[in-house]
Amino acid sequence: MKYIIAIFCISILAACNKDFLDTAPISNQNESSFYKTENDIVQAVSGVYNKLLTFPDVNNLYLSEVRSNNYYVDRQDAARDYFSLSAFEITSALGTLQTAWTNDYEMIERANQVLDRIDEISFTDTTKRSRMKGECKFLRALAYFELVKAFGAVPLIEHTVSSEEALSYPRVGADTIYNFIVSELTAAASLLPNSYSGTDKGRATKLAALGILGRAYMFMAGYPFNKTENYSNAIQVFRQVLDAENNGWTFAPTYAEIFKTSSDNKYYLFEVQYLSGGKGLGNPVPGEVIPLDMDTKITPYGAYYxxxxxxxxxxxxxxxxxxxxxxxxxxxxRNKSGVMTQRSYFKKYLDSSAAASILSSSDWGINFPILRPEDVMLMYAQAVNETSGPTAEALSIVNRIRTRAGLTGISGVSQSEFRLILETERRHELAWEGIYWGDLIRTGRCLDVMNPWLQTNYSKSIDVTQELYPVPQSEMQIKPGLYYQNPGYQ
Structure with a gap:
């Protein structure tokens, strides 16, 4: 709760797009004296984007990839949050849960601050005002999407509130949150352009809003809501994204090309913008899981955590x-002594050609994908399969991705066979991007996939209550009785 009431720390806001990262931070201002000019709004919107810097590490890795059977942690690291997440030994006191809740609500609060005031400010170009409203709505919806996936029912706060007012906002049902997300993203899509040029590259676009909207429909259509009419809604918005190829997004020539620093803002629909150089705006993900003694020619700073x-x-x-x-x-x-060493590790964002510019293990400049065209392509194929079976169009989309990966095409499969093929394709295409765990839940496959793996690796099994996380303990204690705890964590 204390982070729903997040104070807008305007003095530390920084731009997050690589091309406008040098926007001067605001200092010696408070909330009441700040929102006066168009430039104030521009800087405040950059502050909303700034909160995205923490998302990949917490939401995409810890709460998603680490939770899935893509990742294994030996019990010798049992004191670490990532072990508790991987081994399903979760309590509401886990620090990562509070961090996730905090980060999401701080971004919502920053977006609320802008949206509550932007119409009062004079703009030389009203189109710019509309676009910035769309950006804030997109980012606010994205934060609520992360919250509802992790915690289910959460407080819905659409405006800036005081500390006292915040104590009157209980959790509302996940269906209410999803409806809000749909409304926000629909509005954002109507306000945003297909693409940007120059210093605005990296901002939220109409295509990003439509893509995340389609993702929300997929979650609403799947387990546990099973509102299958939303597959048709997803097809409609995904089709708009797919039709914009080469006029808003580009299909990369090779898979490896996607994950290079030089490819930032080329092949994603929306990405978290990072900048190396010791400004506190670097990406920690590439160095998060590499071996501690890796050759410094590949990375000069070794593993992060x-x-x-x-x-x-x-x-x-x-x-x-x-x-x-x-x-x-x-x-x-290869270790620091030049010896080839046996150990598996993720290297997806480890671009050694850019290592010379980093100043710490968490200072990488490569962007992180929140939404890629391939994600939309495969979700579209899933939605089509659920409504019409494995059509020629759906198969061709999957085969286009498989061909780039060096694999043969698929044909002559049933609807149920195609479901499993799509599950595997998404697992491989989007591994280490924070997508797979959510896929397992919304397709109703979580327990079937996870329990055999958990039995083998941790001698345990789970039930549906552990598909959500508990509300953080400190939030439960702010006002006893305001929140109820998720089943399985009392």
Missing amino acids: MQGVPSDDLINSFEAGDKREFVILDTVY
């Missing part, structure tokens, strides 16, 4: 010849 590894289950799931496997991970590395 996590000591888990890609699971054998993930490694063994790749087809022979899949070019994606060794872009995503490796099973050997």
Whole structure:
């Protein structure tokens, strides 16, 4: 709750797009004296984007990839949050849960601040005002999407509130949150352009809003809501994204090309913007899981924190010849003594050609994908399969991705067979991007996939209550009785 009441720390806001990262931070201002000019709004919107810097590490890795059978942590790291997440030994006191809740609500608060005031400010170009409203609505919806996926029912706060007012906002149902997300993203899509040029590259676009809207429809259509009419809604918005190829997005020539620093803002629909150079705006993900003693010619600073590894289950799931496997991970590395050493690790964003510009293990400049065209393509194929079976169009989309990966096409499959093919394709194409865990839940496959793996690796099984996380303990204690705890965590 204390972070729903987040104070807008305007003095530390910084731009997050690579091309406008040098926007001067605001200092010696308070909320009441700040929102006066168009430039104030421009800087405040940059502050909303700034909160995205924490999303990949917490939401995409810890709460998603680490939770899935893509990642394994040995019990020797049992004191670490990532072990608790991987081994399903969760309590509401886990610090990562509070961090996730905090980060999401701080971004919502920053967006609320802008949206509550932007119409009062004079703009030389009203189109710019509308666009910035769309950006804030998109980012606010994205934060609520992360919250509802992680915690289910959460407080819905659409305006800036005081500390006292915040104490009157209970959790509302996940269906209410999803309806709000749909409304926000629909509005954002109507306000945003298909693409940007120059210094505005990296901002939220209409295509990004439509893509995330389609993703929300997929979650609403799947488990546990099972409102299957939303598959048709998803098809409609995904079709708009797919029709914009080469006029808003580009299909990369190779899988490896996607994950290079030089490819930032080329092949994603929306990405978290990072900048190396010791400004506190770097990406921690590339150095998060690499071996501690890796050759400094590859990375001068070694691992950042996590000591888990890609699971054998993930490694063994790749087809022979899949070019994606060794872009995503490796099973050997050269140590500082030049000795080849056996250990698996994720290397998807580890661009050694950009290592010379980093000043710490968490200072990488490569962007992180929130939404890629391939994600939309595969979700579209899933939605089509659920409504019409494995059509020729759906198969051709999947085969286009498989061909780039060096694999043969698929044909002559049933609807149920195509479901499993799509599950595997998404697992491989989007590994280490924070997508797979949510896929398992919304397709109703979580327990079938996770329990055999958990039995083998941790001698346990789970039930549906552990598909959500508990509300953080400190939030429960702010006003006893305001929130109820999720089942399974009382």
